[in-house]
Amino acid sequence: MTEPILDIRNISKSFGALRASNDVSLDLRPGEIHALIGPNGAGKSTLIKQIAGNLRPDAGAVWFNGRDVTELDTVARARAGLGRTFQISSLAMEMTVLQNVVLGAMGHRTGPFRFFRPVMKDRALLAPAMQALEQVGLEEFATTRTADLSHGQRRQLEVAVALTLSPRVFLMDEPMAGLGAEGSHRLMGFLDELRQQAPILLVEHDMDAVFALADRISVLVYGQIIATGSADEIRANPEVRSAYLGEEEDA
Amino acid sequence: MQRETLINIIVLALLVLFPLWAWQADEPFMITLATRAVILALAGVGLNLALGLGGMVSFGHAVFFGVGGYAMGILASHAQSYEPIFEWPFLFEGSKFMPLIWLVAILSSGLAALAIGALSLRTSGVYFIMITLAFGQMFFYFTISWPAYGGEDGLSVYVRNGFPGLNTLDPIQFYGICLAILAIVLFAMSRLARSSFGLALSAARQNEERVQAVGIGVFRLRLMAFTISGAITGLAGALFADLNRFVSPVMFSWQTSGEIMIFVILGGVGRLYGPVIGAVLFIVLEHELGGLSEYWHIYLGALLLGVVLFARGGLIGVLAGREVAHD
Known part of the structure; x- marks a missing residue:
């Protein structure tokens, strides 16, 4: 076993x-x-x-x-x-879909203590973030505000964020x-x-x-x-x- | 170009052009007024990092404003009297050199923010507001009862501190220094808001659980933001003291904390130029309405009420619409 x-x-x-x-x-x-x-x-x-x-x-x-x-x-x-998804979607609602997955990639890779470089231009974070969105089928919604997603799409995004944590x-x-x-x-x-x-x-x-x-x-x-x-x-x-x-x- | 960017450029242009006009028209009082607005804007920009981006409703930012002010006051008064501030563990003498004063102001107010934040950030909501207010009052009463630096009467500095190559007693030159600092800090803030740190801090404001679930500790994040925020407001305090050539416990009072918060709310919470617009508006109202009535705060209160009820995004929100997520 x-x-x-x-x-x-x-x-x-x-x-x-x-x-x-x-x-x-x-x-x-x-x-x-x-x-x-x-x-x-x-x-x-x-x-x-x-x-x-x-x-x-x-x-x-x-x-x-x-x-x-x-x-x-x-x-x-x-x-x-430990990659967790929540029973009630727990996302940063004012941020875009892509920002939510980038947050996950950042948590897993670089950490938050970088103060000067634009995070949304960091390829090392964008690549795994986009890949996670593609995996759950949300890539078209990358620039959508998370609050504007449907309930089902939010559930998919939850899973995508967990994916970025590998x-x-x-x-x-x-x-x-x-x-x-x-x-x-x-x-x-x-x-x-x-x-x-x-x-x-x-x-x-x-x-x-x-x-x-x-x-x-x-x-x-x-x-x-x-x-x-x-x-x-x-x-x-x-x-x-x-x-x-x-x-x-x-x- | 986004509308908000356009508004920001207009505001910055006005901050350059208005004092130049006043200088040409030989209206030094107007330059002083503009200097006050710019310095208070800087204090607001500091608070905006904690309040706007981080969602920490600090009602104690007067502490950092005051610590910055007293850093300047103490350094300059020792320079006047030629007595060192302390001789052990190393000799530390007073100074009239602005860059050193700014550095001391930033470090001491940042340290105060680190200590206060480390204690206050264990609470949230109303408790956080109350505990930061309590720290403010502590500093206020401490300076009142501390006779070494003037106690209740405050501390006067006879000659404005110096900056190499400039005559700081010339209003327009001192204004230039203040505006340059504000511009640098605004640039740094615009970068910070788009950085990893800014994204994580903003996410923690919106959803703490989410940030923790991706392995980012919220406490350290907020403490760092609170410290930077306090240091910026402290720098503004040092400039404010230099403008008036006077520091007093009033800088520590809760009214000061309230006023800094009003700049942020009037202009637009979390918007880069929000506190700048708020502070300018505050000074304009104080000048215009203050001439009409001693009780001009009534009108300010009505305006604030209107903003809170009908324009949550503050003046920038009214002019530029809802905040667009950074791309």
């Missing part, structure tokens, strides 16, 4: 009496898409925040690339190679949310290829997408992982059916 790149070891996090993460263990291996699913309120967001570095777990550890990153903040984890791991929080059938389908095809570049931890509500894409699926219910396995195993798992899939069918 290959070494996991991202290894979440027995992390727990409580808010008062609520155990948002209860002894969660999860790993991500090279070349795979590992999907995390679970009903609303299962603690997916809390878990993502602990992986990205916004929240510190009460117990347990997050290992990334063979080192313990539990004490590192979001900035340090991004630098270590991350070791993608952490994607509901990238399909609000995309519509055609958009979802396109993004699925894209993620399918992307896993060769770096593995993806995918938190997603769209069950069709998850079952079509994921190499492995983990199911989170009430802060606990109740099952991890292939799509078929998860479908067949009676506990998952009653706790999660069943609920959806009733609804």
Whole structure:
């Protein structure tokens, strides 16, 4: 078995009496898409925040690339190679599309402490930025103000910014949310290829997408992982059916 | 050419032509007025980096203005009395040499901004406004109660400081110095706004989470901007003190912080020439309306209210429209 790149070891996090993460263990291996699913309120967001570095777990550890990153903040984890996309698009809205990807390239390459040279003429940053836009199909919109993009295009831009970081791991929080059938389908095809570049931890509500894409699926219910396995195993798992899939069918 | 660029050129041309006219017409008071506008504009350009580009609403920029002013006052007064400022660890004597005074003003106000920023930038929003205001008041009361340099009465400097090759007591020559400094700083700011640093700082204002997610620490970014911002306002303070040949605790008062902020808001927050237009307008209003009524601030208040309610982009916003993202 290959070494996991991202290894979440027995992390727990409580808010008062609520155990948002209860002894969660999860790993991500090279070349795979590992999907995390679970009903609303299962603690997916809390878990993502602990992986990205916004929240510190009460117990347990997050290992990334063979080192313990539990004490590192979001900035340090991004630098270590964690490429994150947000559930609600998180972009600099007044800037152009190209400026947003250049920002990512700058964060990964030169850093922000250059005061005199025009950044939008820096070829070393523009090249990877444009390449990321082409990869997600946004190159025509390079000079568009980000606030003028459609919802779906913003989701694509989120992914493009993550691409400029050349991350070791993608952490994607509901990238399909609000995309519509055609958009979802396109993004699925894209993620399918992307896993060769770096593995993806995918938190997603769209069950069709998850079952079509994921190499492995983990199911989170009430802060606990109740099952991890292939799509078929998860479908067949009676506990998952009653706790999660069943609920959806009733609804 | 973009409309904003055209406006900027017109403003700069007026700043060159108006004092030349006043010089020809033998109106030294008008030159002094223009000098005041240019110096206050420089203070505003400093604040605009923190407030406009960085989104840090500092209500304590009077600190840096005052530190710059007192840097000049202390250096010059020691030069007058021939007493060194300190002898240990090295001999540091007073000076009437402008470039040295500017350097000391920039370094000391930059250092003050670094220290104040390091503490204040741990907060945000209203707390940031209040803590910067509190630092301002601290400096204000400290200078009032510090007798060594005049306390409440302030500190007079009898002869304006010197610049090699120029007669600084000639109003038009001193004006030339101030305008040259403003132009250099404006050029540097236009480059900075388009640099990596400017892009990251502006992005951090719009979306902190985004900047962190690409591996850029927001605190260091803002602290650097705040320090540069304070240093520029400090340089303006040194020039302001030289213009008046007088420094007093009033430079540290919260009204000063408020006025610097008014220049920025009137002219256009985050626009390169915003504070320049704001400061010029302020001086024009002070001169014209001040002649009509002692209570001219009422009209200023009404104008400010109008700008905040109907013209968020300030005067530049009205004239040139919404800011265009840099290409």
